[in-house]
Amino acid sequence: MSETTGRASGREKLQALKAAQARQQRQRKMLGLIAALVAVVIATVGIMWGVSSHQKSESDRKAQEAAKATGFITSVTSVPTASFDQVGVGAANAFPKPMSGSQPMTQDGKPRVLYIGAEFCPYCAMERWALVAALSRFGTFTGLKPAVSSPDEGPLSNIQTMSFLDAKYTSKYLVFTSYETQDRLGKPLQQPAAADAALMQRFGNGGIPWVDWGGVATSGVGYDGNMLVGKTNTQIAKALSDPKSDIAQGVLGEANVVSAQLCVLTKGAPANVCSSPGVKAAAAKLPQ
Known part of the structure; x- marks a missing residue:
C-alpha cells in the first residue's frame, strides 16, 4: 500500500469513527429526551390521578355528610x-x-x-x-x-x-x-x-x-x-x-x-x- 493510499484510508476510518460517535451522541440525546418525556407523562398522570382521587374522595365525603x-x-x-x-x-x-x-x-x-x-x-x-x-x-x-x-x-x-x-x-x-x-x-x-x-x-x-x-x-x-x-x-x-x-x-x-x-x-x-x-x-x- 502506498503512503498516499494509507493516509486516505486513515482519514476514512477517522471520519467513520467521528460519524459513529456523532450518531451515538444523537442517540443518547434522543434517549434522554424520551426519558424526560416519559417522566413528564408519568408525573402528569400522577397529578391527574391525585386530583381525580381527591375529587372522588371529596364527592364521597360530601355525599355521606349530606346523607x-x-x-x-x-x-x-x-x-x-x-x-x-x-x-x-x-x-x-x-x-x-x-x-x-x-x-x-x-x-x-x-x-x-x-x-x-x-x-x-x-x-x-x-x-x-x-x-x-x-x-x-x-x-x-x-x-x-x-x-x-x-x-x-x-x-x-x-x-x-x-x-x-x-x-x-x-x-x-x-x-x-x-x-x-x-x-x-x-x-x-x-x-x-x-x-x-x-x-x-x-x-x-x-x-x-x-x-x-x-x-x-x-x-x-x-x-x-x-x-x-x-x-x-x-x-x-x-x-x-x-x-x-x-x-x-x-x-x-x-x-x-x-x-x-x-x-x-x-x-x-x-x-x-x-x-x-x-x-x-x-x-x-x-x-x-
Whole structure:
C-alpha cells in the first residue's frame, strides 16, 4: 500500500469513527429526551390521578355528610294520595314479568313479598325510593336509615337513598322480607335464607334489585333514575311533593306500579289505595 493510499484510508476510518460517535451522541440525546418525556407523562398522570382521587374522595365525603339528614324519610313514607293520582303511571318504564312455575308466597296467612338487593347498588338505591313510598301505603316502616350507594360506580356513584338493613315492616295486608346483601363498599351484610336464595337463582336474571311479587318479578329499577344523580335525599324527597317534577314522575309512577301489584296480592285491600286513580292507571299496565 502506498503512503498516499494509507493516509486516505486513515482519514476514512477517522471520519467513520467521528460519524459513529456523532450518531451515538444523537442517540443518547434522543434517549434522554424520551426519558424526560416519559417522566413528564408519568408525573402528569400522577397529578391527574391525585386530583381525580381527591375529587372522588371529596364527592364521597360530601355525599355521606349530606346523607345524615333523616327528616326526609317522613316525606317519603307519607306521600299524599293526590300526588300519586296526579302522576299515575308517570315515567315508569318497567313492569313485573310472570315467573313460569312460581307460586305466590305466604307467611302468617298473608301474601309475602321478597326483596334482594345491596347497599352498594345504584339501581337498588333508586328503586328503594319507589318501594318505600308504595309499601308505606299498605303498612309501616320503622328503622329506615339514610344510605348512599357505592362511590365507585362512575356517573352513578353516591346515589342517596334509604337502606332496608335493620328496618322493620308491619302490615295487616302483607309481609315484606328484605335482604341487603352487601354494604356500600361491597362487604357482606345479610345472607338470604336458603329458600329465598334458591328463588332468585331460579327465576332471577342475576341483576339486583330483584323483587318477587308472588308469581311475578321485577329486576332493576322501574324508571330512569339518572335524575337522582347529584341530588341530596332532602332534595329528592322535596321533589316528590311536586307531581310535575321529573323525580315525582319517575318515583311515584313506579310506586303506583308497585302499589297495583301489591293490590293484586291483597285482593284489593286497602280499598282506598287499590281503587285510587293512580293505582288503577298502573294496574292496566300489569301482566294479565
